Amino acid sequence: MAAPALALLGGPPVWSRGWPSWPLTGPATGRHLLDVLDSGRWAVSGPWTGRESWNRRFCRRFADYIGVRFCHTVDHGSSALLAAFLALDLGPGDEVIVPGLTWVACASAVLRVGATPVLVDISPDTLCLDPAAVEAAITPRSRCILMVHLYSCMADVEAIGALAARHGLAVVEDCAQAHGATWAGRRAGSFGRIAAFSMQQGKVLTAGEGGAVLTDDPVLADRLERLGSDGRRVSRTPPRPGRPDLDEVGGLQGMNLCLSEFQAALLCDGLDRLEAQTETRTTRAAGLDRALGALPLLETLRPHAGNDRRAYYHYAIRLAPAVTGQVTAARVCDALGAELGTWVHGPYTPLSRHPLFAPGTLRALPAGLPAPALPVAEAEAGRTVLLHHALLLAGEDAMAAIAEAFAKVLGRLDALAGA
Ligand SMILES: Cc1ncc(COP(=O)(O)O)c(C=O)c1O
Structure with a gap:
C-alpha cells in the first residue's frame, strides 16, 4: 500500500485531536481577578487597602523563586530592558553587545536609550551568544552585554560572565524565554547585574502583557523602582488607608511602566x-x-x-x-x-x-x-x-x-x- 499523502497536499493528518490551549488558568484564577475587581485597588498607584498589593506579593515571591534580593514588575519585557539600560545609565556613545538572533525588542531597547546595539553571532550549539564573537566585538566604547537565553538553551553564563568581568562590562540577562531554567542549580535571572523578564501572552509565565526586572544590587533596585513608577517608590513608612502607599521620592527622571493589579494577580496565579x-x-x-x-x-x-x-x-x-x-x-x-x-x-x-x-x-x-x-x-x-x-x-x-x-x-x- 502506498504511504499516505502529506496533509499539506491533501492527505490525512497525523494528529487531529488538538493541543493544550495557552495561556492556561487554574481553579483560583477567576477568584484572584475578582478579588482585585472588588478591592478598589486596580493599580500600584491606587489607594492602599490595608493589605499588600498583588504587585508586591508577586515581586516578593518571584525574587525568592529566582534567588535574588529585589524584583520590580513592569508593563512589558521591552520595558524591563529599557529600565535595565537606564538604571545602568547607558546612553549615547555607549555600545551594547546584542545577539544577532533574538526578538527585535532586544536591539530596540538599546536604541531607545540612545546607545548603539552591536550585533554579534551565535553559537550553533545553543542559538545563544557565542562568547568568542562577543570578545571579538568588544571595543573601548562597550559598556554592556545583553545575554539572551533563547528558545530552550541558556547562554554560556560562565564564559560571558568571565569576559564581562575581565573587560569591566555589565551583563543584562534577558530571561524572557527562560523562566525556571537553571545553570548548576542556579536559576536564570541570577547571573546578570540586572535580569529582564517578559510575561507577554506566549511566555511560560504570563499576564497577557507584563515583565519584571530583578537584581541583587540595592542601588540598582532603587533606581529600577523609581525609573518604572515616575520617580516614586513603595512607602517605607506605614501606609495610610485610602492613600497610595507610594512616596514621591524623585531624584531620577522616571516613566510609568507599572503593571496593573489584575496582571500581578495573574502572575501570582501562574507562578503557582x-x-x-x-x-x-x-x-x-x-x-x-x-x-x-x-x-x-x-x-x-x-x-x-x-x-x-x-x-x-x-x-x-x-x-x-x-x-x-x-x-x-x-x-x-x-x-x-x-x-x-x-x-x-x-x-x-x-x-x-x-x-x-x-x-x-x-x-x-x-x-x-x-x-x-x-x-x-x-x-x-x-x-x-x-x-x-x-x-x-x-x-x-x-x-x-x-x-x-x-x-x-x-x-x-x-x-x-x-x-
Ligand atoms: C528574548 C526577548 N526579549 C525581550 C522580549 C520583549 O518582551 P515583551 O514582548 O514583553 O515586550 C521578548 C518578547 O518576545 C523576547 O523574546
Whole structure:
C-alpha cells in the first residue's frame, strides 16, 4: 500500500485531536481577578487597602523563586530592558553587545536609550551568544552585554560572565524565554547585574502583557523602582488607608511602566503552576530529543553541560543540510503544521536584516548602524524548526504524533519539493 499523502497536499493528518490551549488558568484564577475587581485597588498607584498589593506579593515571591534580593514588575519585557539600560545609565556613545538572533525588542531597547546595539553571532550549539564573537566585538566604547537565553538553551553564563568581568562590562540577562531554567542549580535571572523578564501572552509565565526586572544590587533596585513608577517608590513608612502607599521620592527622571493589579494577580496565579509545567515540558522535550534525534535528517540542540535544567519557550530542532538542500525550512514547517494541526514555524530573522529593526526610520534614533554578517545566525535560522511550549504540555501520545509527523514529512521530501 502506498504511504499516505502529506496533509499539506491533501492527505490525512497525523494528529487531529488538538493541543493544550495557552495561556492556561487554574481553579483560583477567576477568584484572584475578582478579588482585585472588588478591592478598589486596580493599580500600584491606587489607594492602599490595608493589605499588600498583588504587585508586591508577586515581586516578593518571584525574587525568592529566582534567588535574588529585589524584583520590580513592569508593563512589558521591552520595558524591563529599557529600565535595565537606564538604571545602568547607558546612553549615547555607549555600545551594547546584542545577539544577532533574538526578538527585535532586544536591539530596540538599546536604541531607545540612545546607545548603539552591536550585533554579534551565535553559537550553533545553543542559538545563544557565542562568547568568542562577543570578545571579538568588544571595543573601548562597550559598556554592556545583553545575554539572551533563547528558545530552550541558556547562554554560556560562565564564559560571558568571565569576559564581562575581565573587560569591566555589565551583563543584562534577558530571561524572557527562560523562566525556571537553571545553570548548576542556579536559576536564570541570577547571573546578570540586572535580569529582564517578559510575561507577554506566549511566555511560560504570563499576564497577557507584563515583565519584571530583578537584581541583587540595592542601588540598582532603587533606581529600577523609581525609573518604572515616575520617580516614586513603595512607602517605607506605614501606609495610610485610602492613600497610595507610594512616596514621591524623585531624584531620577522616571516613566510609568507599572503593571496593573489584575496582571500581578495573574502572575501570582501562574507562578503557582510554573514548576509543575516546567517539569512536564522538560520530560516531554527530553523524549522528543530522543525520538527526533534518532532520525537521520534531524539534529537536536547541544546545550552547555552547565545548563542542567532547560526551560522551553519553544522546542527547537534543526534540519540536516540534506533536507534544506531540497526544500526550504519554511516549507517543512508548513507540512508539519498541516500534519499536526498547529502553527509550526522557524526562528527570528537575524537582526542585521530584520524588517522590524529599522533605526533610521525615526529622527529620535541613531541611523546608519552597520549590518554585520552573521553567518551562524543565518545558517541556523534557515534550518531550525520551532514548536511552541504549549505543545509540550500534551500527553505522550501527542509526542509520538510529533515524531511521526517529522518522519512522515522527511520521508516525502520529494513530494514536498515537487508540489
Ligand atoms: C528574548 C526577548 N526579549 C525581550 C522580549 C520583549 O518582551 P515583551 O514582548 O514583553 O515586550 C521578548 C518578547 O518576545 C523576547 O523574546
